Amino acid sequence: MAHAATAGRVPERGLDVYTQKVGMWVFLCSEVMFFAGLIGSYVVLRFGAADTWAEPGDVLNVPVTAFNTFLLICSSVTMVKAFAAAQEGDQRGIKLYLLLTTLLGATFLGVQVYEYIELVLHKSWQGSHGFTPAAGLYGATFFTMTGFHGFHVLLGVICLAWATIRAWRGHWGADNTHGIEVLGLYWHFVDLVWIILFTIVYLI
Amino acid sequence: MATIVAEATGQAILHEEHEQSFLRKYIFSTDHKVIAIQFLIYTLFFLMIGGLLAMLMRYQIAWPARGELPLGGIFPESMVASGYILPEFYNALVTMHGSVMVFLAIMPMLVGVWANYLIPLQLGTHDMAFPRLNMLSFWAMVPAGILTLASFFVVGGAAGAGWTLYAPLSARPDLTGVGLGQILWLAALVFIGLSSILGSVNYITTTINMRAPGMTWMRMPLTIWSLFITAILALLAMPVLSAAGIMLIFDQTIGTSFFLPEGGGQPLLWQHLFWFFGHPEVYILILPAMGFTSEILSVGSRKPVFGYKAMVLALVSIAFLGFIVWGHHMFQSGMNPMLGLTFTVSTLFIAVPSAIKTFNWMGTMWRGNLQLHSAMLFAIGFVAMFAIGGLSGVFMASTPVDIYIHDTYFIVAHIHYVLFGGSLFALFGAIYFWYPKMFGRMMNETMGKIHFWLTFVFFNLVFFPMHGVGMVGMMRRIYDSTGYAHLQGIEDTNAIITWAAFGLFASGFLFAFNFFWSLKKGRKAEANPWNATTLEWQTPSPPKHGNWEEIPVVYHGPHEYSHPDVEDKDWLAQNERPDVVSPAAGSH
Numbered sequence: 001m002a003h004a005a006t007a008g009r010v011p012e013r014g015l016d017v018y019t020q021k022v023g024m025w026v027f028l029c030s031e032v033m034f035f036a037g038l039i040g041s042y043v044v045l046r047f048g049a050a051d052t053w054a055e056p057g058d059v060l061n062v063p064v065t066a067f068n069t070f071l072l073i074c075s076s077v078t079m080v081k082a083f084a085a086a087q088e089g090d091q092r093g094i095k096l097y098l099l100l101t102t103l104l105g106a107t108f109l110g111v112q113v114y115e116y117i118e119l120v121l122h123k124s125w126q127g128s129h130g131f132t133p134a135a136g137l138y139g140a141t142f143f144t145m146t147g148f149h150g151f152h153v154l155l156g157v158i159c160l161a162w163a164t165i166r167a168w169r170g171h172w173g174a175d176n177t178h179g180i181e182v183l184g185l186y187w188h189f190v191d192l193v194w195i196i197l198f199t200i201v202y203l204i
Numbered sequence: 205m206a207t208i209v210a211e212a213t214g215q216a217i218l219h220e221e222h223e224q225s226f227l228r229k230y231i232f233s234t235d236h237k238v239i240a241i242q243f244l245i246y247t248l249f250f251l252m253i254g255g256l257l258a259m260l261m262r263y264q265i266a267w268p269a270r271g272e273l274p275l276g277g278i279f280p281e282s283m284v285a286s287g288y289i290l291p292e293f294y295n296a297l298v299t300m301h302g303s304v305m306v307f308l309a310i311m312p313m314l315v316g317v318w319a320n321y322l323i324p325l326q327l328g329t330h331d332m333a334f335p336r337l338n339m340l341s342f343w344a345m346v347p348a349g350i351l352t353l354a355s356f357f358v359v360g361g362a363a364g365a366g367w368t369l370y371a372p373l374s375a376r377p378d379l380t381g382v383g384l385g386q387i388l389w390l391a392a393l394v395f396i397g398l399s400s401i402l403g404s405v406n407y408i409t410t411t412i413n414m415r416a417p418g419m420t421w422m423r424m425p426l427t428i429w430s431l432f433i434t435a436i437l438a439l440l441a442m443p444v445l446s447a448a449g450i451m452l453i454f455d456q457t458i459g460t461s462f463f464l465p466e467g468g469g470q471p472l473l474w475q476h477l478f479w480f481f482g483h484p485e486v487y488i489l490i491l492p493a494m495g496f497t498s499e500i501l502s503v504g505s506r507k508p509v510f511g512y513k514a515m516v517l518a519l520v521s522i523a524f525l526g527f528i529v530w531g532h533h534m535f536q537s538g539m540n541p542m543l544g545l546t547f548t549v550s551t552l553f554i555a556v557p558s559a560i561k562t563f564n565w566m567g568t569m570w571r572g573n574l575q576l577h578s579a580m581l582f583a584i585g586f587v588a589m590f591a592i593g594g595l596s597g598v599f600m601a602s603t604p605v606d607i608y609i610h611d612t613y614f615i616v617a618h619i620h621y622v623l624f625g626g627s628l629f630a631l632f633g634a635i636y637f638w639y640p641k642m643f644g645r646m647m648n649e650t651m652g653k654i655h656f657w658l659t660f661v662f663f664n665l666v667f668f669p670m671h672g673v674g675m676v677g678m679m680r681r682i683y684d685s686t687g688y689a690h691l692q693g694i695e696d697t698n699a700i701i702t703w704a705a706f707g708l709f710a711s712g713f714l715f716a717f718n719f720f721w722s723l724k725k726g727r728k729a730e731a732n733p734w735n736a737t738t739l740e741w742q743t744p745s746p747p748k749h750g751n752w753e754e755i756p757v758v759y760h761g762p763h764e765y766s767h768p769d770v771e772d773k774d775w776l777a778q779n780e781r782p783d784v785v786s787p788a789a790g791s792h
Contacts, residue, residue: 014414014415041448049468136467
């Protein structure tokens with residue numbers, strides 16, 4: 001019963017890791033399988049119909065998305081800074097870095113929406129006007145994979161906004177870092193998935 | 205429902221909400237025991253719906269030319285016209301019987317009910333790791349159920365492409381005549397996936413991190429082991445189905461062609477994704493049943509489980525192998541025969557851990573002091589039926605044999621021997637066994653035994669002849685088999701199967717009557733009516749909100765029956781020290 005009275009209402013045993021963190025790791029395993037399903041399908045479909053794929057950069061705007069990728073990587077850095085600030089009890093740092101992470105995430109989403117609008121309304125693809133999910137397997141896989149990633153970013157931004165509001169109320173501190181750490185795990189995962197998606201969808 | 209949850213007396217130290225409103229206590233409850241009971245009511249309801257669909261199918265199979273469906277008039281004209289079940293409705297019956305039974309009845313009954321109920325109680329903790337997520341995992345099942353029921357009444361009827369949803373049949377409305385119904389069912393599937401994933405996160409985290417002091421991994425009851433492994437399977441398999449299901453919805457709604465060959469897509473990809481989920485799913489549906497059986501057999505034989513460690517290793521290896529055998533559902537799909545051979549070999553491997561478990565169950569019962577109550581009868585029934593279902597599984601693991609029996613009633617017989625004779629028998633056993641803990645009253649034993657014997661006899665009358673019907677080549681989803689030359693002469697067998705199926709369905713109502721009658725009239729249960737050793741029996745029946753006044757401390761393994769050092773009783777609870785119960789034992 002040495003460490004029975006740690007934080008939380010329920011005494012914890014087992015791993016020397018708090019329950020929310022274990023839960024998030026377990027949840028991320030399931031997320032890995034979700035994206036593995038999508039990415040695996042993408043690989044199979046693309047190998048089966050390689051001649052219908054566009055050359056990198058022909059349809060998709062790689063420079064804009066590269067910039068967007070850079071934003072998302074920066075947001076992972078600010079997320080780490082937010083957690084470090086929380087560990088030190090630096091209230092100003094917590095607020096600043098959580099807000100920055102939220103804004104970077106929201107900007108990523110904004111750029112993605114802009115990208116979708118441009119593709120659907122202004123891009124020509126195989127003779128027809130507009131590049132949509134119905135535009136062959138290339139369009140279908142592109143919108144499904146980036147769309148589901150965007151949905152995950154959206155969920156993350158909502159949670160980040162909520163954490164930022166809490167930061168202004170003084171919720172986080174050196175004695176209360178778990179929420180930020182767990183949210184950070186999720187956020188880094190979403191970032192990592194994007195780096196894979198950016199590579200296989202945009203670059204090769 | 206007053207007996208369902210004991211009043212919070214204020215002594216459950218860690219829970220401050222004593223005065224809960226009715227809504228918080230029974231409807232939007234975060235108490236794992238209430239959520240388990242919600243799941244139980246929900247799944248029993250869908251078990252009845254699934255059974256009803258099967259009865260309609262059986263009527264059509266036995267008497268395709270007769271019409272005159274009893275009460276046929278209550279169905280809309282689009283389903284039953286002048287007493288005849290229409291082919292489109294038959295497709296919906298086939299599809300939805302399988303879907304409802306797998307996703308809304310058996311799977312949530314195995315996991316939603318028992319993982320929720322037993323994990324905190326058997327591990328000795330107050331509740332799940334994430335009680336609110338747990339509540340959400342039940343409430344995500346509610347829209348799934350509503351969407352499923354509603355899909356029968358939309359234009360085109362319910363999904364009709366089989367429970368495996370093979371594309372392009374499932375992706376193109378013009379092939380089956382079902383449009384919206386198929387989409388609704390896929391949407392329900394996404395909710396089921398969400399519920400299952402949230403539940404699994406909870407079960408796994410709770411098991412990893414919230415075991416009572418002294419509850420080491422190798423002291424966990426086998427029920428917990430099986431539920432833990434099952435949760436890992438669900439966690440890793442369900443998201444793949446969700447991803448595939450979403451792609452299929454897109455094919456139907458926004459004009460993609462992931463699985464449609466005319467748009468460059470690959471129907472085979474659907475089969476791979478579905479069975480990558482589907483085969484682990486088969487073990488999701490049987491592993492918890494194996495856990496309950498081990499538990500009940502040990503208690504009912506008054507002996508420790510034979511080969512506890514081997515049982516755990518067998519569970520783990522079945523789960524691992526379960527992920528690399530999905531191709532054995534696809535021998536007929538035109539895959540490379542070399543690949544087929546690999547899947548044959550990996551599938552045959554599963555017979556080894558399965559046989560280990562079966563022999564260990566027999567070893568557990570061997571020379572035991574058998575207590576043949578209803579729960580024990582169902583557990584023994586499970587072992588027998590699982591052996592038959594497991595052996596017919598070996599037949600179809602082998603590619604050449606499978607090519608002959610693929611998509612025949614032999615497959616139907618096999619799946620029902622493992623899913624009904626296996627999972628459902630164990631579930632009935634589990635309900636008889638843990639009912640006193642859940643509701644504080646015993647189920648009626650006489651009715652329970654009659655229920656067992658009726659179920660056992662009718663079950664075998666229904667499904668054993670199906671092996672033969674399948675061997676002569678009766679197709680698995682055929683609407684009317686009478687027109688085929690090679691199927692002449694099986695009409696009588698089909699009629700007998702149908703009558704036995706009616707009997708099987710009817711005996712379910714005896715169980716339902718017993719279940720609800722015992723809530724009010726059953727004999728009051730003491731804390732430990734079976735003299736069992738695991739922790740859930742060492743707290744009142746039903747346990748209070750929070751389960752324990754003080755977290756128990758565990759001193760030894762889960763199945764210490766007939767312990768040689770304990771003198772005046774034949775069991776030693778996990779939280780009892782042998783040297784305290786029998787001082788003489790301390791000198792060893």
